[in-house]
Amino acid sequence: MNSLTRFSVNQMTVKQLSLPDLVTSCLTLGVGGVGLWREPVRAYGVEAAAALVRDAGLTVTTLCRGGFLTALDPAERAKALDDNRAAVDEAATLGTDTLVLVSGGLPAGSKDLHGARERIADGLGELGPYAAARGVRLAIEPLHPMYAADRCVVSTLAQALDLAERFPAEQVGVTVDTYHLWWDDTAPAQIARAGAAGRIHTFQLADWTTPLPEGVLNGRGQLGDGSIDFREWRRYVEAAGYTGPIEVELFNDVLWARDGHDVLAETVARFLEHAA
Amino acid sequence: MNSLTRFSVNQMTVKQLSLPDLVTSCLTLGVGGVGLWREPVRAYGVEAAAALVRDAGLTVTTLCRGGFLTALDPAERAKALDDNRAAVDEAATLGTDTLVLVSGGLPAGSKDLHGARERIADGLGELGPYAAARGVRLAIEPLHPMYAADRCVVSTLAQALDLAERFPAEQVGVTVDTYHLWWDDTAPAQIARAGAAGRIHTFQLADWTTPLPEGVLNGRGQLGDGSIDFREWRRYVEAAGYTGPIEVELFNDVLWARDGHDVLAETVARFLEHAA
Secondary structure: OOOOOOEEEEHHHHOOOOHHHHHHHHHHHOOOEEEEEHHHHHHHOHHHHHHHHHHOOOEEEEEEEEEOOOOOOHHHHHHHHHHHHHHHHHHHHHOOOEEEEEOEOOOOOOOOHHHHHHHHHHHHHHHHHHHHHOOOEEEEOOOOHHHOOOOEOOOOHHHHHHHHOOOOOOOEEEEEEHHHHOOOOOHHHHHHHHHHOOOEEEEEEOEEOOOOOOOOOOEEEOOOOOOOOHHHHHHHHHHOOOOOOEEEOOOEHHHHOOOHHHHHHHHHHHHHHHOO | OOOOOOEEEEHHHHOOOOHHHHHHHHHHHOOOEEEEEHHHHHHHOHHHHHHHHHHOOOEEEEEEEEEOOOOOOHHHHHHHHHHHHHHHHHHHHHOOOEEEEEOEOOOOOOOOHHHHHHHHHHHHHHHHHHHHOOOOEEEEOOOOHHHOOOOEOOOOHHHHHHHHOOOOOOOEEEEEEHHHHOOOOOHHHHHHHHHHOOOEEEEEEOEEOOOOOOOOOOEEEOOOOOOOOHHHHHHHHHHOOOOOOEEEOOOEHHHHOOOHHHHHHHHHHHHHHHOO
16 A cells, blocks of 8 residues: 555545546556546536546545535525425435535524524434435534634534534434544544544545635645644544545645646645655 | 723723823713723823822722733842732722733743743742732733733633632632634633632623734734634623623724724724623
């Protein structure tokens, strides 16, 4: 097993590459896993994308993303559930067993974090069996607390596990992403809790760099450029029994402005230097 | 007791006002408490500022800020301790019993959050007795996790209390600020923990509004503009036994561009509407 065996590149890291160019770059660089996103996959065609990656021998480690389950309005809520069922179907077609969930923020005008978190549980209750029947696990991703209002009211791994544990592990688990969790001194114990229950469904890496950009979405740092000790976090998930893919998922305007193949080559090199 | 009895305005909320203008505005609006900042106070003269607010009958609820105790370099560390002793002296001169501490971020190149947190404890061990001897309590402020790298490695109330509880409550307590803690479902229990030990040294309000500005420093929302239920947080601190001042501390480029007296009048009105 070489050092890249578990490496996977999330499509967003090099979103400037078309899906065929991403596949070519992966093959050139010896990358065997890709995490895909629904929008570019649907633009290419789900069946065609599935055939492209399968024929190249690539593993689809995750599909991003479902979720957004916090709406109060019944019509919006039904629409969100429909969209999540479609995401599960797409995941199954692509051959991945993991659908990452970004749970959703507060509805406009609401200040009720607790209620929003409960509505996520309601949604998981409907989607979990649907997903498991298709061989897909839902992976609740706790997002950094700076996204609590407008993107994801699930801010810590403890909160994600409190939700996931209401359901069987083969239906609902968690995403462990260093970018979102690195500041939290309770996260290592929560990783152990997640691992013991078989609920670490994916492990993602991005570095924490400052200053944060306006809107705080597209400043996830290249590995090694920031404050996170990736070997430390890798030890946590491995001590918890996780042996799956390690996906690098960067959202970064500076990286997106560069040549995508070069960025992927750099990402591989940084992974080997800082996380292998 | 009228509804403004416990209201205090932090000087940063209306930093466009000179210290005399701030005092005049407070008197006009019936505001009896001010939280001051070291830089404008020193620019005005510490003794002169103390006389100005004392003669106006205002209470200085806090002085912001000491801290920045995470340096690795011995010379930088000694300089930080000297500066904190000066801050304690200034607090005593101003007649406030509370010095707010922003603990400091990671030193350049360091990825060791745990070590940085331990160095804060070392600093508190030196500063706590010095402060208590002058009638000043140190109030560790957990800052939102988005500041963990570059400003404050203490990100949760639990972390702040883990540090504070190594020292007597009359030396070291905590700052409870809604802006930093609102996302954290463990914070209410930690407020109870802090209150039971007499360690809630100040309670500050700002609202959470998005999108966050570049650098994420100066986007703290006016009360009522964002996602935080202030009455809920007020209930938490009051159930924990806190009966002290409630300080509104906004850092906001939009508010700073407006007339300072108008902003203070608006802040008073918003406090009465959303937090009284």
